[in-house]
Amino acid sequence: MASDSLPIQGAIGLPRESGSTWPxxxxxxxxxxxxxxxxxxxxxxxxxxxVIGGIEASxxxxxxxxxxxxFVSPEVFNRMxxxxxxxxxxxxAMPAVFGFGVYLVPLMIGTRDMAFPRLNAWGFWITxxxxxxxxxxxxGGDGLYGAGNAPDVGWWAYAPLTSTAFSKGHSTDxxxxxxxxxxxGSVATGVNLATTIVTxxxxxxxxxxxxxxxWLYLVMSGMVLFTITPLTAAQLMxxxxxxxxxxxxDTQAGGSAVIWMHFxxxxxxxxxxVLIIPxxxxxxxxxxxxxxxxxFGYPIMVAATVAIGFVSxxxxxxxxxxxxxASYSNAFFVLTTMAVGIPTGIKIFNWLGTMWGGKIHYRxxxxxxxxxxxxxxxxxxxxxxxxxxPFNWQLSGSYxxxxxxxxxxxGGILFSLFGAFYYWFPKMTGMMLNETLGKWHxxxxxxxxxxxxxxxxxxxILGMPRRIYTYEPGRGWEQWNLMVSLGALLQAAAILxxxxxxxxSYFRGRPAGNDPWDxxxxxxxxxSPPPVYNFAxxxxxxxxxxxxxxxxxxxxxxxxx
Amino acid sequence: MSAIPVAIRPWTxxxxxRVGMLCLIVAEAAIFTIFVVAYIFYLGKSVSGPTPQxxxxxPIFNTICLLSSSLTIHxxxxxxxxxxxxxxxxxxFLTFALGAIFLAGTGMEWHRLIYTxxxxxxxxxFGTTYxxxxxxxxxxxxxxxxxxxxxxxxxxxxxxxxxxxxxxGVFSLYWHFVDAVWVVxxxxxxxxxx
Numbered sequence: 001m002a003s004d005s006l007p008i009q010g011a012i013g014l015p016r017e018s019g020s021t022w023p024x025x026x027x028x029x030x031x032x033x034x035x036x037x038x039x040x041x042x043x044x045x046x047x048x049x050x051v052i053g054g055i056e057a058s059x060x061x062x063x064x065x066x067x068x069x070x071f072v073s074p075e076v077f078n079r080m081x082x083x084x085x086x087x088x089x090x091x092x093a094m095p096a097v098f099g100f101g102v103y104l105v106p107l108m109i110g111t112r113d114m115a116f117p118r119l120n121a122w123g124f125w126i127t128x129x130x131x132x133x134x135x136x137x138x139x140g141g142d143g144l145y146g147a148g149n150a151p152d153v154g155w156w157a158y159a160p161l162t163s164t165a166f167s168k169g170h171s172t173d174x175x176x177x178x179x180x181x182x183x184x185g186s187v188a189t190g191v192n193l194a195t196t197i198v199t200x201x202x203x204x205x206x207x208x209x210x211x212x213x214x215w216l217y218l219v220m221s222g223m224v225l226f227t228i229t230p231l232t233a234a235q236l237m238x239x240x241x242x243x244x245x246x247x248x249x250d251t252q253a254g255g256s257a258v259i260w261m262h263f264x265x266x267x268x269x270x271x272x273x274v275l276i277i278p279x280x281x282x283x284x285x286x287x288x289x290x291x292x293x294x295x296f297g298y299p300i301m302v303a304a305t306v307a308i309g310f311v312s313x314x315x316x317x318x319x320x321x322x323x324x325x326a327s328y329s330n331a332f333f334v335l336t337t338m339a340v341g342i343p344t345g346i347k348i349f350n351w352l353g354t355m356w357g358g359k360i361h362y363r364x365x366x367x368x369x370x371x372x373x374x375x376x377x378x379x380x381x382x383x384x385x386x387x388x389x390p391f392n393w394q395l396s397g398s399y400x401x402x403x404x405x406x407x408x409x410x411g412g413i414l415f416s417l418f419g420a421f422y423y424w425f426p427k428m429t430g431m432m433l434n435e436t437l438g439k440w441h442x443x444x445x446x447x448x449x450x451x452x453x454x455x456x457x458x459x460x461i462l463g464m465p466r467r468i469y470t471y472e473p474g475r476g477w478e479q480w481n482l483m484v485s486l487g488a489l490l491q492a493a494a495i496l497x498x499x500x501x502x503x504x505s506y507f508r509g510r511p512a513g514n515d516p517w518d519x520x521x522x523x524x525x526x527x528s529p530p531p532v533y534n535f536a537x538x539x540x541x542x543x544x545x546x547x548x549x550x551x552x553x554x555x556x557x558x559x560x561x
Numbered sequence: 562m563s564a565i566p567v568a569i570r571p572w573t574x575x576x577x578x579r580v581g582m583l584c585l586i587v588a589e590a591a592i593f594t595i596f597v598v599a600y601i602f603y604l605g606k607s608v609s610g611p612t613p614q615x616x617x618x619x620p621i622f623n624t625i626c627l628l629s630s631s632l633t634i635h636x637x638x639x640x641x642x643x644x645x646x647x648x649x650x651x652x653x654f655l656t657f658a659l660g661a662i663f664l665a666g667t668g669m670e671w672h673r674l675i676y677t678x679x680x681x682x683x684x685x686x687f688g689t690t691y692x693x694x695x696x697x698x699x700x701x702x703x704x705x706x707x708x709x710x711x712x713x714x715x716x717x718x719x720x721x722x723x724x725x726x727x728x729x730g731v732f733s734l735y736w737h738f739v740d741a742v743w744v745v746x747x748x749x750x751x752x753x754x755x
Binding site: 245 | 594603683
């Protein structure tokens with residue numbers, strides 16, 4: 001019987017340690033190599049930096065709300081957008097997706113920990129250290145000349161602005177080293193996730209039976225190996241230039257500033273996919289469960305993800321159309337960029353196909369997933385617009401681009417992360433998040449998001465360049481900028497709802513039980529929160545939905561797969 | 562209801578260590594690729610001398626040493642697999658010695674370039690790219706020598722047994738990778754670039 005091979009276990013009766021002191025608890029978390037604790041710490045780190053990065057964004061929006069504002073100086077404004085971008089990518093988005101990855105992957109593939117638990121801990125701590133180092137620049141970045149404090153070269157740090165002649169002091173070095181060692185952490189966790197997925201699956205979990213989330217994380221970790229490392233190399237070169245007098249990006253000695261752009265975007269563009277593929281992964285778990293149907297087109301979803309992974313590695317120079325490349329290079333990158341739309345479109349249709357005819361439950365995770373679908377589609381469409389080189393020449397470096405990529409990162413990745421949060425919080429803590437507060441969170445955030453980022457396209461089309469710290473009145477930008485800034489206020493209110501919800505639910509929430517959503521993957525077969533060893537007995541699976549087989553022995557999936 | 566065909570099939574998955582090391586090698590290969598691309602891109606773009614043609618000699622002896630160390634580590638692996646500890650120790654020591662000769666050779670080459678030819682990392686673009694690329698490889702050789710030395714010490718202390726063959730084999734993968742990178746670096750720096 002299937003139920004013999006896949007017992008739904010209770011916890012082995014280990015006595016819960018009660019009355020442990022604060023130092024003991026802290027010590028336990030610092031020395032832990034448990035993938036669940038490390039996953040939670042990754043997510044906690046991401047939330048902390050999300051608030052910091054959000055404050056930086058708010059400072060910029062206050063400054064830009066009206067023309068000729070004097071809220072911050074131009075120097076501070078430069079530091080704000082540099083720190084905002086660097087923080088959000090390297091210390092919010094990456095830790096968040098890695099956090100969910102190291103938490104969920106071992107549970108979903110039916111094993112007790114990652115392939116290399118200590119490497120897992122190293123990856124987390126080195127990433128956190130990178131974040132701390134980046135922010136230490138605020139007090140430590142004065143440097144020899146007393147010039148600058150936090151990095152102010154922008155998150156892509158184009159040469160030759162980063163050379164010692166133009167970036168005096170040590171702020172740029174803090175940026176370089178922080179990003180470099182965070183990259184080490186990412187590669188370590190990428191290696192770890194890929195190895196875990198390849199070598200640690202429970203009996204019966206063939207490649208065709210892995211949950212889609214696991215498949216997508218495999219693709220994402222593979223991409224991490226290829227894409228974070230070029231940035232590592234480029235940062236090493238930048239350090240050779242700054243510390244040893246090298247000439248990699250020194251145009252006066254024959255070096256090239258454009259090659260930094262290439263190296264940066266060889267990292268930078270696939271990085272977007274490294275972040276969005278986990279977002280796809282969450283949606284691919286949430287949509288079927290709340291539509292009460294198995295995922296539509298599983299093999300095609302896998303193939304489309306692998307295709308996205310491959311194609312996204314050859315699109316980087318669409319960030320560089322205005323540099324003046326040869327026309328055939330332009331044509332190549334236009335076509336590859338547009339080609340990414342095909343597998344992405346397939347995924348969107350498959351999610352719609354999953355919902356089609358399903359019994360949709362409008363719970364908070366599903367609402368965020370629906371928001372994701374709608375917004376990610378629009379983000380993709382402005383992406384296709386920007387991929388056309390002539391259109392790009394017109395709007396590159398304008399607020400239209402800022403609106404586009406925030407649509408991807410906030411409307412896509414962040415919405416999906418919030419969905420994941422509401423979906424797996426019960427598993428992680430044993431408590432349900434409050435549904436009413438969650439709906440407030442969703443609606444405030446959705447409305448705030450659309451007010452900010454829909455309207456942000458318009459000043460871009462009207463010619464407002466990005467990264468300016470203020471602007472003249474009378475260009476028709478004022479009303480749009482004011483509304484964009486007001487939208488940020490709504491988003492901040494939504495985040496407040498979220499934080500209150502987490503704290504309130506953790507202490508006063510409704511207990512979740514093992515399987516609050518009546519879901520089908522292995523993580524829901526263990527108690528919430530899962531015991532240290534995850535599974536008392538390593539399960540054996542026969543299909544893609546092992547818990548469905550257990551719950552419906554009369555009509556199991558393995559008959560049809 | 563018919564019985565569910567839960568035949569207890571053998572369930573074997575690839576070795577953790579090998580897969581992890583292969584992932585690391587992929588990541589490292591990407592780093593080297595960027596440095597090699599930079600080297601090739603900047604060939605002949607230096608605005609001042611010296612040029613590679615003027616100062617570089619082909620390190621044939623060095624190259625022979627490093628590449629043959631791949632062979633000796635392979636023999637060492639095989640010996641350990643079969644539990645032949647003495648041949649293992651001999652071949653492992655040979656590997657270490659060949660790697661050390663390579664590193665010393667690189668050191669001597671750099672000494673000559675710096676003090677005789679007057680080429681440093683800040684002299685010109687060639688110096689910057691050359692020392693970065695060759696230095697990155699030499700750094701990997703150094704890490705490899707540390708690993709080789711550690712295994713050697715453990716073997717001499719009789720702590721290393723036949724059952725550790727799998728783990729030692731994982732380390733050998735890294736050493737083979739370092740050698741393979743040298744084939745690329747050698748070709749790019751000393752053949753194409755000269």
